[in-house]
Every structure is written in C-alpha cells, then in structure tokens.
Amino acid sequence: MSNGRQSSSExxxxxxxxxxxxxxxxxxxxxxxxxxxxTEKYPSQPEILRYLNHVADRFDLRxxxxxxxxxxxxxxxxxxxxxxxxxxxxxxxxxTYCVTAVGCxxxxxTPKFKGLASFTGQVYHTGQWPHEGVDFTxxxxxxxxxxxxGIQAIPQIAKQADHVTVFQRTPNYSxxxxxxxxxxxxxxxxxxxxxxxxxxxxxxxxxxTLNHTSQSALEVTSEERQKKLDEAWGRGxxxxxxxxxxxxxxxxxxxxxxxxxxxxxxxxxxDPDTARSxxxxxxxxxxxxxxxxTEYYETYNRENVSLVDVRKSPIEEITPTGxxxxxxxxxxxxxxxxxxxxxxxxxxxxxxxxGKDGQAxxxxxxxxxxxxxxxxxxxxxxxxxITGPGSPSVLSNMTVSIxxxxxxxxxxxxxxxxxxxxxxxxxxEAEDSxxxxxxxxxxxxxxPLANSWYLGANIPGKPRxxxxxxxxVGNYRIKxxxxxxxxxxxxxxxx
Ligand code: NA7
Numbered sequence: 349m350s351n352g353r354q355s356s357s358e359x360x361x362x363x364x365x366x367x368x369x370x371x372x373x374x375x376x377x378x379x380x381x382x383x384x385x386x387t388e389k390y391p392s393q394p395e396i397l398r399y400l401n402h403v404a405d406r407f408d409l410r411x412x413x414x415x416x417x418x419x420x421x422x423x424x425x426x427x428x429x430x431x432x433x434x435x436x437x438x439x440x441x442x443x444t445y446c447v448t449a450v451g452c453x454x455x456x457x458t459p460k461f462k463g464l465a466s467f468t469g470q471v472y473h474t475g476q477w478p479h480e481g482v483d484f485t486x487x488x489x490x491x492x493x494x495x496x497x498g499i500q501a502i503p504q505i506a507k508q509a510d511h512v513t514v515f516q517r518t519p520n521y522s523x524x525x526x527x528x529x530x531x532x533x534x535x536x537x538x539x540x541x542x543x544x545x546x547x548x549x550x551x552x553x554x555x556x557t558l559n560h561t562s563q564s565a566l567e568v569t570s571e572e573r574q575k576k577l578d579e580a581w582g583r584g585x586x587x588x589x590x591x592x593x594x595x596x597x598x599x600x601x602x603x604x605x606x607x608x609x610x611x612x613x614x615x616x617x618x619d620p621d622t623a624r625s626x627x628x629x630x631x632x633x634x635x636x637x638x639x640x641x642t643e644y645y646e647t648y649n650r651e652n653v654s655l656v657d658v659r660k661s662p663i664e665e666i667t668p669t670g671x672x673x674x675x676x677x678x679x680x681x682x683x684x685x686x687x688x689x690x691x692x693x694x695x696x697x698x699x700x701x702x703g704k705d706g707q708a709x710x711x712x713x714x715x716x717x718x719x720x721x722x723x724x725x726x727x728x729x730x731x732x733x734i735t736g737p738g739s740p741s742v743l744s745n746m747t748v749s750i751x752x753x754x755x756x757x758x759x760x761x762x763x764x765x766x767x768x769x770x771x772x773x774x775x776x777e778a779e780d781s782x783x784x785x786x787x788x789x790x791x792x793x794x795x796p797l798a799n800s801w802y803l804g805a806n807i808p809g810k811p812r813x814x815x816x817x818x819x820x821v822g823n824y825r826i827k828x829x830x831x832x833x834x835x836x837x838x839x840x841x842x843x
Contacts, residue, residue, distance in 0.1 A: 358442045361761070362433055364419050364699070365449030365734075367400075377751075380406065381542050385535065390527045390585075390640075414439075421700035422446055424729060429771055431730065444770055447732045447757060448696060449750075452742050455694030457807060458685050459492075463665040473685040474501055484509040487681040490671055492663070494520055498686030499639045503647040505684065511652045513678050515671070517659055518799070519628045521609045522639035526584035546748075553820035555740070555748030558590040565592035565601035577608045589634050596634045596793050606633040616645040623648075625657045631798035637742075691801040692737045692815045693717055703728035716804075716813030720774035720782045720838055721828055723753065729773040732757045737815040738786050742802065744821045752821070756828050763832070764841065771842040778838030790814035 384399060391399075404410050418436040424446075425432065431446040433439075456475035458464075464471075472482060474497040489509045491502055494516045506512045530538075538545065548557050565573060580591040594601040610627045617623035626645060647653055661675040670680040690697075693713060701709040704727050712718065712727060719725045722739025723732060734753045735741035741749055764772060790796055796803065796814055804810035817824060831837045 356440045360443060361445035361447060362431070362441055362443040363447045363449055364422070364433070365451060367449065367451055367454070382539055386530065386538075388527055388529055390525055419699050421702070422448075422731075423700070423702045423706075424704060424731070426704050426729075429729070445730045445732065445761065447734065448699075448701075448736075449734045450695040450699075452692045452695075452735055452746075453689040455690045455698060456685075457688050457690050457694075459687055461663060461666045463667055466668045467666050467670075467683060468668045469670075469680055470682045471685070472682070473687070474498070475689060482682075484682065486510050488670075488679060489513070489682045489684060490515060490678060490680040491684045491686055493686035493688065494518070495686065495688050496520075496637060496639045497688070499641045499644045501684065501686055502653070503641070503643045506647050506650055506653050509652065509682075511654070513680070514653065514655050515658050515663060515673075516625065516655060518631075518636075519626050520636060520639045521606065521628050521633045522641045522644050523586075523588045523609070524581065524584040525640045525642050526582075527642055549745060549748045549821075550752070550825060551822040553822060554586070554743065555745030555821040556586060558587050560590050560593070562593050564594045564598070565604050566594070566598070573604055574608070577605065581608075581612065585640050586638065589638060596632075596795070599632060599794060602632040602634070602794055609633060613645055616649075618649045622655050625655055632794040635794045635796075635798035636800040637802075688801055688806055690807050690810070691742065691804070693804075693810075694807075696733070696736075701728070701731070703731065714811075716811040717815060718779055718783050720779040721824075721831070722817060723756065723828075724772070724774050724839070726774045726776045726779050729771050738782060739817050740819070740821045740824050741816050743816040743818055748821060752825055752828070756832065759832060760836065763836070767841065767843075769841045769843055771840075772836065773840050775838055775840055782838075785819075786817050787814065789817070789819045793818055 380403065384402065387395060404413065416437075417439070419433055420436050421434045423432050424430075430442050430444055433441045433443070433446065435441075454475070456473045458473055470482075472478070474493075484505050485508050487509050488511045489505055490513045491498055491505065492515045494502075494514065498514070499520060499522050502512060502514055545557055549555050552558065553560065568576070576591050580588045588605075589595055591605070592601055595605050596602065606628070610629075613627050614620075614623050617626060626648065648655060656673060656676075656678075658673060661673040664672050664674055666672075666683065667677070670678045671683065672678070697710045703709065703712070703725075707727055709725070709728065712725065717725075717737035719733065719736050719738040722736040722741065725731070725733070725736075732753075734757070735746065735749050739749065739753065760772065764770065791814075795818060799805035801807075802816055803812050803814050805812060819827075835841075
C-alpha cells in the first residue's frame with residue numbers, strides 16, 4: 349500500500365504486498381548488488397530479512413509501504429474504471445491499477461485435525477514462525493510434514509529437543525545442500541560477473557545458473573551414469589536434477605535418479621526399517637518440489653528422533669497431551685505443523701477480489717485458476733498478478749520471475765500512458781488458449797504424476813489443475829516480450 353497511513357486516498361496504482369515482489373516494484377538493482385555482501389551459498393532467513401530491511405532503507409521505500417495491514421477486498425467499478433481497496437485498518441484506497449504481489453506460498457495450510465483446539469502444549473506453523481524464535485530445550489516435539497520446510501527444520505529442532513517424533517505422510521527426495529560460507533574470491537567473482545550471471549538466469553529454464561546438459565540418462569553406460577550422479581550428489585542442491593536432460597520427462601531416466609537417491613538413503617540411515625520408510629517410491633523424483641537439506645537423513649540416526657509413517661497408521665486426533673494415530677498415542681509438549689501452504693491461489697482468495705459485474709475471482713476460478721500469461725485474468729481489468737498461476741513462478745528462481753513480471757508490468761503501464769490508454773484486460777480467447785498451452789506442456793512432463801501442491805493436491809477440495817508454467821523461464825520471457833512487441837497481443841486496450 350502506498351503513502352503511509354491513509355484513511356481514504358486516490359492513487360494511479362497500488363501494490364498489495366511488500367515482500368520480494370512488492371519491493372521489486374519499487375527499487376533498482378545495480379548499485380545494490382555491488383554493495384550487499386551475501387555470506388553463504390544458501391543465505392539463512394535472518395540474512396534474507398536483513399537484506400530486505402536494507403533494501404527498504406537504502407531506497408527509502410518505507411514511506412511507500414504500509415505495514416501491518418491486511419487487504420480485505422479489492423473491487424473494480426466499471427463505470428469509473430477504478431479499483432477500491434479496503435483494509436482491516438479501515439483504509440479505503442482507490443486506484444486505476446491494482447498489482448497483487450501477495451506471494452505464491454504465503455497462506456499457511458493447517459490441516460483440520462480433530463481435537464486440535466484441545467491441545468494444551470504449544471503449536472507452531474513453520475510458515476508463521478515467531479520472530480523471537482522457539483526454544484525446544486527439554487521438550488517432546490511432534491513435527492507433522494516432511495516437505496522442504498520439515499526437512500530443513502527437523503535437524504535443527506532435533507539438536508535442541510528432548511525428543512522429536514516426525515509424522516510423515518509422504519517421504520520426499522532430498523539432496524544435500526552442502527551449504528557453506530562463500531569465500532572472498534567467490535564473492536568477488538560473482539560481483540564481477542553479475543550482469544552475465546543475471547542474463548544467464550533470465551534465459552535459463554528455471555531462472556538458475558545450472559549446468560544443463562543435452563545428454564540423456566539413457567544414452568550412457570551404468571558406470572557413467574553412476575559417476576555423474578555421484579558427482580552431482582557431491583555438488584548438492586538443485587543442480588542434481590540437471591544431471592541429465594530427460595529426468596523430468598522420461599520415466600525410465602527418472603527412475604535411475606530416484607533409485608540413486610534411494611540407495612543414498614539406505615547408506616545414510618542406519619536402521620533399515622526407518623530407511624525404507626524414508627524412501628519415496630510412488631512418484632517420480634522432481635515431480636514434487638525437490639528438497640535440499642543439511643543432514644536430514646542422518647538426523648534419523650540420533651537417539652532422540654523417531655519416524656512415524658502416518659500412511660500406515662493415520663493421525664486420528666490431537667489430544668490435550670499429544671497426538672493419537674490409529675496404532676499409538678504420543679505425548680507431546682510442542683506440535684510443529686510443517687504442512688505447507690494453500691499455494692498460488694490461497695492468498696488471492698483470502699482477499700475478496702471482484703471484477704466486472706461484481707464477479708468474485710474465487711467464483712471465476714472455481715474449477716482452477718485461469719489467466720493469460722499468469723499476469724492477468726479476463727473480467728478483471730487493470731488487475732496485475734505477480735507470479736500468478738500460469739507463469740513459471742514456483743518452478744523457477746522466484747526473484748528472477750518476479751523481476752521479469754515487474755519489468756513487463758512497468759513497460760505495459762508506460763506503453764498505455766503513451767497511447768493514453770487507461771484499461772487493459774485479456775481477451776477470453778487468448779486466456780483460454782494460454783490455459784490450454786500451460787496444461788499441454790505440463791502433460792509432456794512427469795509433474796502431473798505426483799500429488800503435489802503444484803496441482804493443489806495438498807488442500808482438500810481444491811481443483812486438481814497444474815498451476816505453474818513448465819515451459820521455462822527463458823522461453824516464457826521471450827513469449828511475454830513478443831506479445832508486448834505486437835502491441836500487447838491478446839489484450840484489449842482501451843482509452
Ligand atoms: P509442502 O512441501 O507442501 O510440505 C507439506 C508437508 O506436510 C508434506 O510432507 C505433506 O504431506 C504434509 N502434510 C500436509 N497435510 C498433512 C496431513 N493432513 N497429515 C499429514 N501430513 C500432512 O510445504 P513446505 O512448507 O515444506 O514447502 C513448501 C514450499 O516452500 C517448498 O516446496 C519450496 O518451494 C518452499 P504430503 O506430501 O502432502 O503427503
């Protein structure tokens with residue numbers, strides 16, 4: 349939201365959200381990247397928070413950001429071509445353009461377990477972690493969920509807690525992060541090459557500088573395959589998935605890599621039953637978001653960590669003193685929900701967004717989200733969605749994709765200004781054919797074979813639609829650019 353605390357104001361444009369996307373709307377990058385020192389290969393949350401605070405101060409953004417404000421509704425009035433935004437603080441703001449920058453993974457999902465309200469211990473959700481931190485010393489902790497967050501949280505909690513019981517529904521494939529401080533030489537080299545690195549990211553499939561290969565996993569000998577996979581494991585991180593060209597499109601190629609990770613789990617986890625439970629077996633590697641960890645599997649060798657397979661013995665209820673599965677009862681002081689998010693649409697639906705004729709976004713998307721380029725949706729003029737469903741978003745380096753959307757929207761607004769246009773909206777036909785294209789490319793891959801949050805499968809009742817665009821960041825950028833160069837083809841622009 350703009351301009352400090354206002355009860356009723358008029359603007360040309362409002363931005364809803366002040367995370368990475370909202371901030372990119374407001375600042376420029378080049379000086380910043382030279383002065384900021386990233387210290388680790390994978391920066392930790394406190395460092396990222398320091399960075400965001402630094403950006404806000406360095407570019408004097410705070411005067412354009414209103415914190416602690418939840419947007420409750422955004423309603424379009426066709427007769428005056430304006431959006432009216434209401435907040436829980438009583439503000440009413442009116443603007444011609446409304447940009448949502450509310451994040452793809454910012455509405456936590458807490459499963460509605462019977463008895464949850466009766467639990468007398470502490471309850472946390474990893475997506476709403478207390479700023480002051482949590483002290484698990486001497487506590488019996490239950491962690492529900494083994495996605496990326498659970499996998500990163502469990503080893504940390506286990507170092508402090510008296511005992512950690514992990515309630516796992518689906519095991520995940522996780523690759524070691526090999527996180528470490530960056531050396532002075534590495535930092536200098538990155539700073540020298542920022543322009544080139546950023547360009548490579550922008551043109552790459554996932555918005556990351558990975559070494560892609562054109563070599564299929566099927567065209568090498570088993571010794572060569574093993575050697576390449578060993579090397580990739582040694583380097584760690586997302587690079588693993590780029591070891592061969594066909595891991596995410598060919599089930600046989602995929603199985604080689606999945607078998608390799610399963611063999612690593614067997615090597616790392618001492619108890620064979622626990623190792624077996626930790627091995628994913630019913631979906632291809634990479635079709636759920638691959639996890640990257642620090643000593644996740646090794647953590648199960650600790651005496652104070654145990655694994656409960658809730659597929660075999662489902663959670664029946666939370667009790668006042670813990671949790672009961674079909675087979676056993678667990679006494680707990682703390683329950684940590686690492687149960688993810690209502691991804692991609694959750695935060696948009698939490699606001700009452702209404703377009704032409706009072707149509708609610710939630711109603712329009714009842715069978716699944718429908719957008720043109722993931723940027724706009726017909727019937728909602730001048731509403732831009734940063735990293736919306738139908739764009740690469742969560743299948744990419746988010747900051748790269750956010751930046752591209754911000755640039756595209758900014759250029760579009762300039763173009764409209766030049767032409768004295770004040771209204772833009774996609775044509776229904778353009779939107780329909782984009783949605784068909786998004787589905788078509790998703791089905792050329794193995795992604796739809798998993799029950800993932802990419803498909804909304806983690807939220808009961810959510811329509812099963814593959815939401816992100818798998819066509820690749822570089823290709824998508826070209827497509828968006830071409831559309832802009834053709835005078836915003838597929839969009840209706842009006843004066
Ligand atoms: P994820 O990846 O959605 O993981 C959530 C985990 O919680 C996953 O293991 C789920 O099992 C589990 N879960 C969800 N609901 C339940 C119920 N009802 N019972 C038992 N277990 C449950 O969220 P994260 O926060 O880890 O990561 C989200 C993204 O953030 C990540 O992909 C990165 O992009 C960054 P399931 O697999 O659904 O069987």
